[in-house]
Amino acid sequence: MTSAFPSLPRRPTLPSISATKSPSIYLRSSSTALVHSSVSSLNSLFANSSSIPPGSTGDEDCKSLILRAFVPHVAVHVSDDTNELAREKGFVDFKEMLRPYGEDIPGRITIRDSQGISSSYEDYGIRFVSLNDVAASGEKWETMASRIVNGSSTSEKPDSKDGVFQGGSIEEVEELVNLHMERAEELSGAGLSPGGDGPGGRSFYTLYLRRLLSALPLSPHETFPHPVACVIAISSRNTSPIETLRNLYTSGSQVSLPNYVNTDYLRYYVLVHDEDRDEIKKSNALFDQMKKHFGLHCHLLRLRSGGRAVISDDDAIVVPKTQWISAAQELTEINSKDADYGEEQPALCLPDSDATGLQTMVREMAQVSVIPFMERCVATWNDQVASRRRGLSGRFLSMSKRYFGSSSSRNSTSASNYDPLTASYHPSTPEAQMRKLADYAFLLRDWRLAHGVYELLRTDFNNDKAWKYHAGAQEMAAISLILTGTGLTSKVRADTITPMLDLSTYSYLARCSSTYSALRALLVSVELLRLRGGGAADEAAIWATRARDMLTAGSIAHALVTERVGACYSVREGVGTGAWGARKRKAAMWKMLAAGEWLDAGKLQMSRRCLDVTLEVYEGTGFGHVGEFIEVVKKHAGYTPLIDVHGGHGDGSSGEEEDEEEEEEESVEVQSEMLDAGSKRKSVIGGVVRPELLEVEANKGVDDSFVTES
Amino acid sequence: MSFYFAIVGTKDNPLYEAEFGTSKQGGDGVARFREEQRPMNQFIVHSSLDIIEEVQWASSTMYMKCVDRFNNLFVSCFLTAGNIKFLLLHDTKADDAIRQFFTDVYELYAKTLMNPFYEIDMKVTSIVFDSRVRGAAKKYL
Numbered sequence: 001m002t003s004a005f006p007s008l009p010r011r012p013t014l015p016s017i018s019a020t021k022s023p024s025i026y027l028r029s030s031s032t033a034l035v036h037s038s039v040s041s042l043n044s045l046f047a048n049s050s051s052i053p054p055g056s057t058g059d060e061d062c063k064s065l066i067l068r069a070f071v072p073h074v075a076v077h078v079s080d081d082t083n084e085l086a087r088e089k090g091f092v093d094f095k096e097m098l099r100p101y102g103e104d105i106p107g108r109i110t111i112r113d114s115q116g117i118s119s120s121y122e123d124y125g126i127r128f129v130s131l132n133d134v135a136a137s138g139e140k141w142e143t144m145a146s147r148i149v150n151g152s153s154t155s156e157k158p159d160s161k162d163g164v165f166q167g168g169s170i171e172e173v174e175e176l177v178n179l180h181m182e183r184a185e186e187l188s189g190a191g192l193s194p195g196g197d198g199p200g201g202r203s204f205y206t207l208y209l210r211r212l213l214s215a216l217p218l219s220p221h222e223t224f225p226h227p228v229a230c231v232i233a234i235s236s237r238n239t240s241p242i243e244t245l246r247n248l249y250t251s252g253s254q255v256s257l258p259n260y261v262n263t264d265y266l267r268y269y270v271l272v273h274d275e276d277r278d279e280i281k282k283s284n285a286l287f288d289q290m291k292k293h294f295g296l297h298c299h300l301l302r303l304r305s306g307g308r309a310v311i312s313d314d315d316a317i318v319v320p321k322t323q324w325i326s327a328a329q330e331l332t333e334i335n336s337k338d339a340d341y342g343e344e345q346p347a348l349c350l351p352d353s354d355a356t357g358l359q360t361m362v363r364e365m366a367q368v369s370v371i372p373f374m375e376r377c378v379a380t381w382n383d384q385v386a387s388r389r390r391g392l393s394g395r396f397l398s399m400s401k402r403y404f405g406s407s408s409s410r411n412s413t414s415a416s417n418y419d420p421l422t423a424s425y426h427p428s429t430p431e432a433q434m435r436k437l438a439d440y441a442f443l444l445r446d447w448r449l450a451h452g453v454y455e456l457l458r459t460d461f462n463n464d465k466a467w468k469y470h471a472g473a474q475e476m477a478a479i480s481l482i483l484t485g486t487g488l489t490s491k492v493r494a495d496t497i498t499p500m501l502d503l504s505t506y507s508y509l510a511r512c513s514s515t516y517s518a519l520r521a522l523l524v525s526v527e528l529l530r531l532r533g534g535g536a537a538d539e540a541a542i543w544a545t546r547a548r549d550m551l552t553a554g555s556i557a558h559a560l561v562t563e564r565v566g567a568c569y570s571v572r573e574g575v576g577t578g579a580w581g582a583r584k585r586k587a588a589m590w591k592m593l594a595a596g597e598w599l600d601a602g603k604l605q606m607s608r609r610c611l612d613v614t615l616e617v618y619e620g621t622g623f624g625h626v627g628e629f630i631e632v633v634k635k636h637a638g639y640t641p642l643i644d645v646h647g648g649h650g651d652g653s654s655g656e657e658e659d660e661e662e663e664e665e666e667s668v669e670v671q672s673e674m675l676d677a678g679s680k681r682k683s684v685i686g687g688v689v690r691p692e693l694l695e696v697e698a699n700k701g702v703d704d705s706f707v708t709e710s
Numbered sequence: 711m712s713f714y715f716a717i718v719g720t721k722d723n724p725l726y727e728a729e730f731g732t733s734k735q736g737g738d739g740v741a742r743f744r745e746e747q748r749p750m751n752q753f754i755v756h757s758s759l760d761i762i763e764e765v766q767w768a769s770s771t772m773y774m775k776c777v778d779r780f781n782n783l784f785v786s787c788f789l790t791a792g793n794i795k796f797l798l799l800h801d802t803k804a805d806d807a808i809r810q811f812f813t814d815v816y817e818l819y820a821k822t823l824m825n826p827f828y829e830i831d832m833k834v835t836s837i838v839f840d841s842r843v844r845g846a847a848k849k850y851l
Contacts, residue, residue, distance in 0.1 A: 569760075581764040585722075589757040622723040623756060629749035 062527045064123050065206065069213035069324075071124065072370055072443050074102070075131040075227035075265070077252040079244050082235045082272050090308040090348050094233060094272075095130045100320045101358045102126040105366055112375055113446040114382060121445065126366050127324060131230060135255045137166050137218045165329035167215030168516050172327040174557045177208050179334060181556070185605045204606075205560050205567075209527070212520060215326030220260035220424035221472040223439045229266035229370050233301075236271065236278040241286055242293070245269060262427035262436060266373045268365055269298045276305040297369045301361050303354050315352040374440045378449070381437035385430050386453055389460075418464040425469070431460055435469070442480060451480040458500075468514070471507030474500045475521040482528040488536050501525055501543060515550060522547040523561075530568045538583070541568035541590075559597035563610060566590030588617035592630065599636050607637040712741040713851055714751040714799040715843070717819065719831040722759060724752075725794070726834040726843075733848045754778075755797045758785040762795060772816075773809050788812035790819065792830065800851075807850045814846040 076095040083093045091097040108120035167173075181204060216225040232248045234241050249267065257263060269290055273283040280302075287300045310316060325333075350358075417429035425432040438453035454477035461470035478500040482488065488497070501521065508518035522543050529540035544565040551558040566587045574582030595610035611634060621627055633639075711732040717725040729741035743751065758778035765777055766789055778785040786808050788796040796812055796819075818839055822828055 574763075578763065580767065583760045585760045586757040589753045592753070621756075623752040624727075625749040626752045626756065629753075 061206065062209075063531055065210060066213070066524055066527060067445070068103075068123055068125055069210075069216075070224055070443060071127055072228040072366075072374065073127045073129055073134075073225055074268075074365075074370065075134055075230040076128050076233070077131040077230055077248055077255075078233040078270075079235065079238060079248060081237045082233045085235050085237070085272060085274065085303065085305065088305065088308070089303075089350065089354075093130070095128050098231070098358065098362065099128045100322050101355075101362045102128045103323055104320070105363050106359055107363065109363075109367055109371065111371055111444050111446075113444065114378060114441065114449045119445075124366070126362060126370065128231070129225075129227070131227070131252060131255055133165075134218060134225075134227060134261070135257050165215060165326045165332070166217050167211070167213075167326040167328075168217030169327065170212075170516055170519060170551075170557065172331060173208060173211045174555060176211055176327040176331050176334075177204055177560070178556050179331070180204065180207060181603055181606065185603070188605060205564055208557065208560050209523060210323070211327045211330070212516075212523065214324045215329075217516075218258065218261070219468075220258070220422075221435075221466075221468040222476070223262070223436045224443070226261050226436075227265050228374060228440075228443075229268050229365075231268050231270055231365075233270035233272055236273045236283045236286070241271070242289065245290070245294075259422065260424040260427060260432070262432070264427075266297065266369060267294070268369055269294050270361070271298070271300050273300060273302045274305045275302055299361050299364060302357055304351050308349075311347060311349050313349065313351070316349040317352050317355045319348040319350055319355070371444065374444055378437055378440050378444065378446070381433055381440075382449070385433045386437055386456070389430065389434065389456060416464045418466045418469075420465075423466070423468060425466070431457065431464070431466075431469070434460075435473070438473075438476065442476065447480045447484040451477060451484060454480060467507045467511040468517075471504045471512065471514075471517065471521075474504035474507070475517075475525075478504065478525055479521075479528065482525065482532065488529075488532055490535050493536065493539055497525075497529075498539070505546065509550070519547055519550055522550075526564070526568065530571055533571055533573075537568050537571040540571075541565050541583075541586070544568055553597075556601050556603070559594050559601055559603070559606070562590055562597055563594035563606075566594060584617060588614045592618070592633070595633050595637065596629070599633055604637050607633065608639050611637060611639050711737065711800070711802055711851075712743055713847065714741070714743070714755065715815075715847070716752075716755050716797045716799075717815075717834065718755070718759065718795040718797060720793050721831060722756065723831060724833075725831065726839070728840065728843060728847075730844060730847045730851070732851055734851070739844075739848055751799055754780045754783060755785060755799055758787070758797065759795065761785075762787050762789065773812055775805055776803065786812075788816065790816060792823075794819065794830075804851075811846050811850040814850070815843055818842050818846075 076098065078094045086092075086094040086097045089097065103125045105124050105126065108122055109124040110118050110120040111124075112118045216222075218225045230252055232245060232252060234244050234248070238244050252267075253263060271283060271287050271290060273280065283300065287298065290298050311318065417425055417431055419425070425435075427433070427436075434453055434457055438450045438457065441447075441450040441453065454473050457473040458470065458477060461467075461473055478497050481492075481497060481500075486492075504521050505518045508514045508521065526540045526544045526547065529536045529543065544561055548558060548561040548565065551561060566589070569583035569590065570587035572581065572583045574580050574584075591610045591614040595607045595614065598604070598607035598610060611630075615630070618626060618630055621630075713730050713732070715726075715728045715730070717727075719725050729743060731737050731740045731742060733739040757780075761778045762774065765774055765787075769789075772789050772791070774787045774789060776784045777787045782801055784800050784803065786798045786800065786805075790796070796815055798808055798811070800808070819834075822834055822836065822839055823830075828834075
């Protein structure tokens with residue numbers, strides 16, 4: 001294997017999130033050194049020293065979330081009898097049975113990168129999709145307008161009825177988050193949960209990001225959602241197994257995938273053995289036959305047949321919930337659950353042996369077949385396609401194409417492989433192969449190789465005026481550069497990352513009118529930059545403001561991103577006694593603005609949460625208009641002053657504050673006695689007592705009937 | 711073109727605030743901020759203090775030019791020797807004019823400081839000071 005970048009040193013493990021420190025001697029120097037140090041070293045001091053402590057788990061979460069959003073997709077194409085078997089167990093089909101187990105592969109997965117160095121990852125996964133869904137989805141997601149023009153606008157609804165759910169819709173994600181938020185407000189209103197958190201205790205922003213990255217829509221410009229492999233499965237119930245497999249193979253190849261999807265994926269054959277009904281001997285014989293026919297990529301999955309398992313069974317295990325479903329699907333699920341009047345559907349269960357069987361199969365498939373297959377592809381393409389392009393002749397070729405090809409034969413298509421009609425490259429063209437190479441390298445977390453190839457592609461796509469490809473390559477080049485873990489000096493950021501993201505969003509928005517892709521590019525880079533801390537966090541905040549401008553004002557997403565800008569700023573820590581270089585006030589401003597926006601969106605709970613964290617900064621502020629603004633927000637959000645936070649009751653730090661507290665107490669006189677008599681008024685985030693609620697409670701006693709929002 | 715000018719004390723407390731419009735190009739010197747912009751102005755100026763605290767160590771002059779921006783608004787800063795910040799929010803770049811304005815205001819502020827009844831971080835309420843600042847704004851901005 002020829003190495004793409006022999007000179008670059010490799011890291012054996014995941015690059016750490018902390019920004020690499022430049023060897024500035026002033027980093028650990030005392031304040032006396034501060035005075036004498038030169039201007040440039042001070043800059044570096046502020047730029048580098050405030051990296052985040054690695055202990056902050058919530059932040060690691062975000063990176064892991066992004067990494068897990070980009071995992072290989074595996075199509076599933078199975079015989080009817082296999083689906084039947086899964087249906088008997090209570091699943092919709094075989095794919096649904098596999099899917100939860102693919103999301104989090106137990107144990108470590110070892111991947112060899114282009115340098116031949118192995119590293120293993122805890123949080124690797126595989127996403128199972130139905131082959132027919134892939135074929136059906138096409139690129140309908142961003143070309144709604146063109147579809148309406150073509151007169152096929154009516155076909156949109158039946159699609160979702162068929163169960164083809166696709167991500168890539170900002171509106172659906174927002175609707176979903178809105179729904180979750182309303183539920184959370186109701187719950188906390190009834191005093192059932194601490195509120196303010198999304199399902200599972202995560203923040204709503206994480207939910208938003210996750211759903212935005214779930215079910216990546218199929219599109220020509222990136223190959224992440226394109227299938228890497230295809231599972232072809234039959235069950236032992238089948239009477240003519242080899243025949244069926246052959247049929248599945250041909251029908252699988254004939255499924256009308258969009259032209260730009262490479263059909264050269266790995267086929268993985270699975271024989272599902274029904275433990276109770278069929279003989280293992282027969283299945284073993286069949287499996288041997290399969291191995292002889294199809295080679296190594298086979299698996300014998302032994303499942304019990306006995307119908308649906310219930311939680312009360314001895315060895316039943318609850319099937320984990322699928323985390324990465326599209327927003328549309330989750331919405332449909334919630335709606336159908338509501339239609340049943342909240343009747344709890346029993347959780348899906350599988351016998352222990354089945355669950356382990358599925359886990360083993362997925363793990364083996366990933367470790368033994370899919371990943372080595374991808375590694376081989378990367379090696380081959382790197383050798384044959386990329387190195388040719390990278391070499392002297394390749395450079396000359398592309399240059400001559402640019403200077404002579406375009407001038408001599410402007411109308412001939414031979415100069416470029418890009419097909420402007422379908423706005424895509426055919427999978428056999430070197431450009432498409434290189435993109436696939438880069439994407440595979442990205443999926444295998446070989447950031448350096450990926451970054452190198454994206455860099456090459458940027459110029460190619462630009463020359464061909466393949467704008468969407470161009471935007472995609474810029475986006476991924478920036479993201480993979482941040483992920484390589486090299487030090488992001490302010491120069492690198494200004495010269496490389498900023499223009500890349502700039503061009504990417506510009507191309508996505510202005511040339512392809514693809515808001516979803518632009519938003520995704522921005523939010524992913526924001527999260528990654530934010531994790532680098534220091535000056536990169538400032539940049540993250542700036543990009544987050546850009547993302548905020550893209551969203552419609554007054555919407556939930558807008559408020560969420562506004563809050564995130566604040567979170568980006570609050571990552572920065574200051575130095576010295578004065579905490580110079582921190583962004584306390586900036587963070588407070590954005591959080592306060594978010595509080596106002598939550599109010600506009602009608603989410604009082606969220607607004608109060610924002611107030612909780614910011615009020616400290618603006619306490620007793622001399623800025624009159626700011627004070628008024630805060631008072632208005634406080635009043636509308638029904639925020640009760642948190643007296644006990646600062647020690648004694650009503651012991652405000654300034655005269656002004658005391659006045660304001662008295663005012664508030666007058667308006668909520670009913671509960672003030674109750675609270676004084678009862679517990680301390682402590683500020684648990686989100687656990688704020690609302691006056692309306694308390695009034696109702698005071699009237700009704702300990703009646704926990706449903707309280708409506710006023 | 712409208713300006714928002716604030717003198718901020720050592721404890722992030724505003725000592726003096728003023729709004730004025732441009733007097734150049736036939737402007738009447740009256741600020742045209744919409745009502746909802748007023749709290750934003752103060753938020754922006756307040757939040758730019760973060761940046762100033764960082765930049766002040768690297769700057770060799772008192773006038774730090776434009777330190778921060780918010781959408782299309784810029785914040786210019788002049789840091790006095792006593793850690794009092796002059797902050798001007800403006801929507802067009804005019805480094806030199808702002809420098810002259812700040813220099814004039816610095817002189818006025820230094821004179822205020824010489825008042826034996828004035829202490830650091832006290833609000834500046836003098837009408838003369840106000841009219842002189844407005845005069846400087848009219849002259850340069």
